[in-house]
Amino acid sequence: MDAVIKKIHLPVILGVLSLFFGCREPFSPELKDLNQNILVVEGFIEVGGGTTSIKLSMASPLYSDIPEFPVPGANITIFGENGDSWELNTDNFGAYVTDAILPENEIYTLSIDLSNGQSYVSDKIKPIISPEFDITFTQEDGDVQIYSNTTGNDDAEFFLWQYDETWVYRTPHTSFFSYDKITKEMVDIPLDQLTNRCYNFDQSRRIILEASSRFENSRIFQKELLTIDSLSEKLGIRYRIKAKQYAIDREAYIFWEGIRKNSDDIGDIFSPLPSAVTSNIYSIEDPDEPVIGYISAGKSQEKILYIQNSDVVPWRTSIQDYFGCIIDTIAPPDYEEIFGLLNFIPLYEYCDDLPCGGFFASTEGCTDCRLRGGVLEKPDYWKDE
Secondary structure (H helix, E strand, C coil): CCCCCCCCCHHHCCCCCEECCCCCCCCCCCHHHHHCCEEEEEEEEECCCCCEEEEEEEECCCCCCCCEEECCCCEEEEEECCCCEEECEECCCCEEEECCCCCCCCCEEEEEECCCCCEEEECCECCEECCCEEEEEEEECCEEEEEEEEECCCCCCEEEEEEEEEEEEECCCCCCEEEECCCCEEEECCHHHCCCEEEEEEECCCCEEEEHHHCHHHEEEEEEEEEECCCCHHHCCEEEEEEEEEEECHHHHHHHHHHHHHHHHHCCCCCCCCCCEECCEEECCCCCCCEECCCEEEECEEEEEEEEHHHCCCCCCCCHHHCCCCCEEECHHHHHHHHHCCCEEEEEEECCCCCCCEEEEEEHHHCCHHHHCCECCCCCCCCCC
């Protein structure tokens, strides 16, 4: 949904089996059935502009160490009830997208033709236009809670949210020099190549659902999207969240509620469900073949919120990876051994007296933010204060 379930990875929920189209009987598999590969279809048909994204994968056998296998080489087509069609482009790694502007007032069907000749089709899908929403945050007991607020209507009663996060963090020490092992000299690092400041990313990892009919005047107020724990590095400098709101139909809501309950009750979203849930996708050749996934259509809404560290003061960031980071002084005779052979990085010159008598130094893990998974390059969408 951008894919809504990008981080949920349904393939590993190997017990999720479909109640198929129409009045077909629920399929109750034997254990051997769970050792077969099962097609997993993830995504959302975006109408009225925006990107439609569908991901195909095969759920791995029950006892495999690999949770999923991407399915490249398929042909995915969206058919409109009025005769129009839109073929999705592929990245050859199981992701299929189109930026075509699909009409909002059309009924759609998703068709999937795999390279092995198997074909799948969805039930008819009626788009639902999501109403506007906003995101807010509060700070309680040190933690920060981020919420969505929206109002449902006769057409949009059930909601699903997904979000992406970006934040900035720094290393405790900054290296302004590098040691050239060949020339045995210190080299200035350009300011735009310093490795002390990184951007990191995360995505929603749980299913966030709500029904507006449960509330007075259908007003959903402060539906929690996530809680950022106190001391988290996410709010140490500057933080961005992009939230998407999808309006879905009752059947899709029931599907996702089944997955949500599985993760809440069993404690692991990767755990098998004890019973079948409804899917709106089925095999043309064998309607009793299990398929995992539920495709919805509609026009989603998107909101972006930035939180600056000054918005949540006092906030003391604590990064365990940086506990124990030290600074030592290294004399020139020891440069080759310390910087050339050991995992130490020069920071800046030690100048208690002139001429300078050496360099301050720390370890690579305390000076290079990329070692914690971040990137130095600022994302195109990022806005500073």
